Amino acid sequence: MLNPRRLSPGAAGVCAALAPALAAAHNPFEFQTPVTPIAHETLHIHDLFLTIIGILFSLGMGFLLYAVIRHRRSRGHAPATFTGPRTPGQWILVALPLLALVFIDYVIMGIPAYHAVVAMANTKEGATLVVKITGSQWAWRYEYPDHGIAFTSSLATPREQMESGSPTDPNYLLEVDRPLVLPVGEKVRILLTSTDVIHSWWMPAFGIKQDAVPGFLRESWVKIETPGVYRGQCGELCGVGHAYLPIVVEAKTAPEFEQWLVQARSAQGKMSAEAAQTLSADDLLARGQKAYQTSCSACHQQNGLGLPGAFPPLAAGQGFTATPEMTEELARRGFYHEGKIVLGAVEQHVDIVLRGIAGTAMPAFGPQLDDVDIAAIVTYERNSFGNRSGDVVQPAIVSAARREVNDRETRKEASR
Amino acid sequence: MRHAAIEYTHDEHQPRGLARWLFTTNHKDIGILYMLFGLTFFVVGGLFAELIRAQLFQPGQHILAPEAYNQVITLHGLVMVFAALMPVTAGFANYLIPMMIGASDMALPRLNNWGFWLLPVAAVVLVLPFFLKMLGIGNGPIDTGWTIYAPLSVQSGLGVDFAIFAVFLLGASSLLASINIIVTVKNMRAPGMTMMKMPLFVWSWLMTSLLLIAVFPALIAGAAMLLTDRHFGTHFFSAAGGGDPVLWQHLFWFFGHPEVYILLFPTAGIMSQILPTFARKPIYGYRAQVYSYWAIAALSVVVWAHHMFTSGMPVGGQLYFMYSTMAISVPLAVLFFCWLGTIWRGAMTFETPMLFALGYITLFGIGGLTGLVLADAVADQQYHNSYFLVAHFHYALFGGPIMGVIAAAYYWLPKITGHMYNERAGKWHFWLTMIGFNTTFMAQFFLGAAGMPRRIPDYALQFTDLNMVSSAGAFVLGAAQLLLLYNVIVAWRGHGRPASDRVWEAAQGLEFTLPSPPPYHSFTDQPVIS
C-alpha cells in the first residue's frame, strides 16, 4: 500500500488534482444507475458485451495497423501470392477465430442473454401490485385497479421554456404534473396498452422499454431497490408530441406508499363528488385553460388556431383547408361550413372530445380526462379564441354523454 | 481485339442532348444517370441531416417545429437509403457489370432505362406533398419515420399516401434492375467467364438482386394494405377488426432487415476489387467470400424481428430472433477475415480509394460489432430507439456502404471520365471524413447509453454537451463531402491528368483492358476468357 505521508508534497498535489478528474471521467458508455434487477442485468450484459467487442475490435485493428505499417510498398515489401489457407496449420489458424466467435456468440453472450430474457418475461410470479398504463397522444394514464385509483400524467414543462430557445429548468422536458408512485422492494406487474398509436414506456433506470400497442395488452415488471424520483421518456415515435411525453416515477418506501394510497383514494373521491356538483363559470374557465394547455395545445396550438392542413383551428370563423375527407367529417358534425370553422352544438363538441374523431388524429379523451376536465375544456374553448358562445358546460353533461356511449356499446355487444 | 461489324445498326442516328439521356438503352449512360442521381440525393439527404443536427445543436425549439422535424428525419432516412445509396450502387452495377463479364450490354436494355427513370418519378411523388402544402392541400410530406409504423401511419396525413405510391414505384424500379442483373449475369457472360471466375463485385450484386426479389414485394404488399387501411376500411393493422399494428412491423422488417444487406453487399464486393489492387496481391478466400454472401443472404431473411424486441414478443420469439441474429456475425466475420487476409503481406500503397477501403473496414467493424450487441434481446430494451441505435446504424450505413461507394468513386472515376481526380484533395477528404464522422456518431453512442431517445426535436439538458459535439462533427463531416464534389468535377471536366487504360498499376479485370474512358459500346465482340 502507498503511504501518503511518504509521498513528496508535489506528488500529493498531483494526486489531489487528479482525483476529482478521475472521479469525473466515468465510462462514457455507462447507462443510468440501475435500480431494478432487470436494469442490473442489462448493465451487466452491456458491460460484458462492450468489453468483448472492444477486444475483438482491437484485435482486428491490430492486424490492420500491423499490415498497414509493415506490408507497404514504400518499405520495399514484396507482395505474397497466397489466396487462402493451404497447410493444415493455416486451416486451423483460420478456423480458430471463427470458432472463437461462435463460442462468444452462443456461450459468453448467449447464456446470460438467455437468463435475462426468461427473467424479464416472468411478470406475474410474486407480484404484489398491478399497475395499468395507457399511452395516448400525449399523456400517460396510470391505474391501480386494486385500489380504485386512476389519473393522467402529462408534461409539466411550461411552453414558454420551450419557446424561449434557452431552457434552464434542470428537469426540462422531464417533468410531469402527476408522477406515477410505486413502492420500493415490491414486485410490480405492469400492464400496457394505448388508445391511439404505439407508444413505448421507457425508464432507463429500470432497464425496461415496453411498447404500448393499441387494442392489445403488453406486460412488464419492476422491483425498485431505492426510493427516489426516476425519469424516462416515450420510446416510440407517436406523432408531433413524441418528445413531450415524459415519464416520472416516484418510488416510495412501503409505509410512505400506503400513506400515498390513502391520500390518492380520498382525492379520487373528492373528484367524483366534484363531478356531481355545479361549478361556477370562472372555475370552469380557469380549470379549462390549464387542461387545454396540457391536452389540446400540442395540436390545436395555444392560440386555438391549429396548424394548416393538419389540425383545425378551434376559433370559429377561421379558414381551414384540408383534404375533403377531413373537412366533410367536420361539416357533418356541424363544425365546418364553406371553408370556415364554426362552433357546433355542445353535444357534438362533448362527443368529439370524449370519443375523438375516428380515423383522424383527433384522439378520444374519454379514457384520459375526467368529466370535470372535459367539461372545463369545452367551456373554455367555447368562450376563448374569440368564441363568445357564453355556454357553460357542467360535468353532469359529460357524465351523461359518457353513460350514453357506454350503453350504446353494451347494446351493440348484446345484439351480437 | 478485333472490332467486327456490329449489330448496333442505328449508331449513326444516335439521339443527342437531352434525348440521349432520356431514351438511352446503353448501360454506361444509364449507369452514369444512376450515379448522378444518387450523388444529387446524397447532397439532399445530407442537407436534411445537417438540418437535424442544427436543430439538435442545443435544447429548445429553434429551426424546426416538431411536425417539420418529423418530416425532415423521415425524408432524411428515406432519401439516403432509397434515393442516394441504392441508386449509386445500382449505377456502379450498370456501368461495370457488363464490362466485368465481357458483355455487350445489359440483357434487357429498355427495361434498364425504365428502371432508372422510375426513380426520379418516385422522388417527385415522395416530396410532392411539400409543394401541395404550399397550395393549402394537406400538411406536408410523410412524418412517420422511415419505418412508417402503423397505426401512426394510418392516422397521419396525405404525405403517407404519396410515400406509399413512391414505395410502389421504387419497388418496380428495384425489381426491374434486379431481374436485369440476374439475367445479365446468367446469360451474358463471355465464353470462359464461369461463375467462379466472376469478379466479386458481380457476385455481390447477384446476391443483392436475389435478395431484392425475395423481399421487396413484401413491402409493396404491406404498403398496399396500409393504403386500404387508410382509405378503404380494412383492418389489417387495427385490433378493432382483429388485425394487429405489429403486423406492419413484421412486414416492414421482413423487407427492412435484408435491405441493410442489400445496401451492404455491393460495397462488400467493391472492397474485394479495391483491396487486391492496392495490396498488389490476389484476393484472399474468393470462394469463402462467395459462400459467405450466400450465408448472409439466407440468414438475413429469417432474423427480421430483432428490430421488434420491445414490441412484446413471446419468449420463444425473443430467443429465436436473438440467436439467429447472432449467427450472421460468423459469415460477416469471414468477410472481414478475407479482407484482412488480402492486405496481409501485400505491398500496399495508399491512394484515396485504398484509404477509404481501410476506413470502411474500421468504421463498419464498429457498426457490425455494435450490431452484435443490439442482438441481445434484453439489453436491447436500453438500446432500442435510443441514440445508441442511431449510432450503430450510421456506423453500419455510412461507415460501410457510403465509405464503400466513395472508395468506388475514386477507384473507377478515372476509368469513367478518363481523367484522374486530385489526390491531395482526396486525402483531405478521407481524413476530414474520418474525424467528422467519428466525432458525430461516437458522441451518439454515449448519448444513447445515457438514455436519449431518437426522433425527438428537443431534449433534456443533461444531453446538451454531447449533442453539441455531435453537431459540430456533423458540420465538419458535411463540409468534407464538398471535397468529393470537387473531385468529381475535377475528373469530369478533365482537369486532372489523363488516366491510363489500367489506371492503377495492379488493377485487374476486363474493364481495365479497355481504354479510359471506355468506348460507347465496350465489347462489340465478346472476349474469350481462359
Next chain:
Amino acid sequence: MTTSTSARHHYYVPKPSPYPVLLCLSLLLLATGLGLRVNGIGAGRWLIGAGALPLLYVLFGWFGSIIAESRAGLYHRWEDRSFRLGMMWFIVSEVVLFATFFGVLFYERSLSVPWLAGLDPHFSPWPGFAGGWPTAGPAGKAFEVISPWGIPALNTVLLLSSGATVTWAHWGLRRDHRQQLISGLVLTVLLGVVFLALQAQEFHHAYTELGLTLGSGVYGATFFMLTGLHGFHVTLGVVMLTVILWRSVKGDFNRDHHFGFEAVSWYWHFVDVVWLMLFVFVYWM
C-alpha cells in the same frame, strides 16, 4: 486472364426508345392523381385521366416495337433466353407478393385473432371477444361467408380447364397445328372471361346480401385483398391472352420461336396455381 474474341454472333441491343420515359411520365401522373383522389381531392381525377392516355400509347408502342423486332428476326436463341429468364424472375417476384398476402392471412388468423381473444379478461379492451374464424374482429359487424362449394368450386374447375386449354394450344403450336392453337386460345380466353364474370357476381352478392365487405374485419380484408388481387391478375392475363390470340391469328409464332406465347402461358399457369391456394386457404379451410 487472357482475352481473345469469341465467334458468337452479336446480342441484339435495341436502339434508344422513348417508351420507358413516357411510361414514367404516365406513372407520375397516375400516382399523383391517385394520391389526391384517395384524399378526396377533385383534381386527382383529371390527373388520372391524363396519365392513362400516355399509358395506352406506350402499351401499344412498346409492344408494337417488340413485335416488329421479333418479326424482323432480330431475336435469336440468345436473346430468347434472356426473355425467358426475365419472365421467370418476374414471376418469382409475383410469388413473393402473393406469399406475403397469404402470410398476412395466416398471421391474422392464427396469431392476432387468438391473441386478442385470449387477453387477460380483467384488463382486456375487448372483454367477451371470443375469436374464432371467420371473424370481423372485436368491434366488427356480423357477416356471412361464401360457401366454397358453389361458385368458387365451379370457378376452380373453370380455371383448371383453362390451364389445360392453354397447354393444348401450346401443343398445337409445337406441332404447327394452327387450328388447334387458335381454338385452344379462344377457349382459354372464354374460360377466363366467364371466371371473371362469376367472380364479379360473387363480390356483388357478398356486398349486398352477406354483409361481407372490405370492412368486415380481418376476414373481409384478407378475403377481398387476396381474391381481388388475383382477379386483377386474371384480368391482365385475359388481356395478354387476347393479344397472343391476335398475334397467333396473324401468324407471328412458329414452332421454335414463340417466347411471347410461352410467357403468357407461364403467367396463366401461375395465376391458376394461386387460385388453387386461394380456394383451399381462403374459401375452404
